[in-house]
Amino acid sequence: MDRGRLSRSTSGAAAPRQAGVPGRDHALAQLFYRAQLTIFLTALCAYLQAFALLDAGGTDPARLAPFARRSRYPGYLSTATMMGATAAHIVGTSRDLGVDAALPEAVKSLYGRAISAGHGVENWTSPWEAVAKRR
Numbered sequence: 082m083d084r085g086r087l088s089r090s091t092s093g094a095a096a097p098r099q100a101g102v103p104g105r106d107h108a109l110a111q112l113f114y115r116a117q118l119t120i121f122l123t124a125l126c127a128y129l130q131a132f133a134l135l136d137a138g139g140t141d142p143a144r145l146a147p148f149a150r151r152s153r154y155p156g157y158l159s160t161a162t163m164m165g166a167t168a169a170h171i172v173g174t175s176r177d178l179g180v181d182a183a184l185p186e187a188v189k190s191l192y193g194r195a196i197s198a199g200h201g202v203e204n205w206t207s208p209w210e211a212v213a214k215r216r
Contacts, residue, residue, distance in 0.1 A: 165192030
């Protein structure tokens with residue numbers, strides 16, 4: 082990430098833009114993309130944590146979200162490996178810009194544990210196994 086380029090892009094010297102639209106500045110577009118992915122991946126991991134809590138408490142997580150199905154992780158939509166790589170990009174961008182990376186590191190760790198457990202080619206929900214209560 083080129084800080085100088087990013088700084089020039091956001092200094093107000095550029096033409097006015099709609100809120101949230103980075104315009105033609107590719108560095109800023111990439112930064113917006115990673116910021117949105119930060120929200121997305123963190124929210125997905127929050128679902129997995131919530132599912133694990135409900136499951137450990139004896140409640141079917143599908144009562145919270147109908148798509149909550151433990152042990153069914155088809156990888157045709159997205160894989161744990163892809164999500165882990167995305168989290169790694171977010172960690173790197175955070176560090177490059179001097180932002181605390183603890184949250185994206187936790188997300189990356191969750192996907193890393195799922196990949197290490199053999200779930201890399203399975204869906205984004207496979208890290209459920211990494212946070213689920215051991216029985």
